[in-house]
Amino acid sequence: MQKQDSTRIKKEDKVKIIAGKDRGKIGKVIRVDKKKNRLLVEKANMIKRHVKPSMKNPQGGIMEAEGPIHWSNVMIICSNCVKPARIRVKTLDSGEKARICSKCNETMDSK
Numbered sequence: 001m002q003k004q005d006s007t008r009i010k011k012e013d014k015v016k017i018i019a020g021k022d023r024g025k026i027g028k029v030i031r032v033d034k035k036k037n038r039l040l041v042e043k044a045n046m047i048k049r050h051v052k053p054s055m056k057n058p059q060g061g062i063m064e065a066e067g068p069i070h071w072s073n074v075m076i077i078c079s080n081c082v083k084p085a086r087i088r089v090k091t092l093d094s095g096e097k098a099r100i101c102s103k104c105n106e107t108m109d110s111k
C-alpha cells in the first residue's frame, strides 16, 4: 500500500481541501509544519485571531488568518494534469527524489 506523507507536500504546491468547512476549495500552500503534519493553505480554514495593538496596527482588534490544516485533509493538485492526485516518490538515477503524479505519471517538480 502506498503511504502519503506530509513531506511530499511542499510550499507553493496547489492543494484541494477534502475535509472540513472549506471542502472543495483549492489554494496554495503557504507554510508546511512537518513536525505537526499540518499546513497553511492560502485563504482556507480562516480563523479569527485577536491582535494586540502594534505599530502596524495601532487599533489592535480581530484579524483573520489561515488556520492549520492536517495534511490528510488535502490532496495535492498535479501541476501537469491539474487534477487532485496521489503522489509517488521515485528516486531518479541521479539520486534525486522526484514526486510522481498517480494520474498522469509525470513528475511534478520539473519546472
Ligand SMILES: [Zn+2]
Residues within 6 Å of the ligand: 078, 079, 080, 081, 082, 083, 085, 101, 102, 103, 104, 105, 106
Ligand atoms: Zn498529473
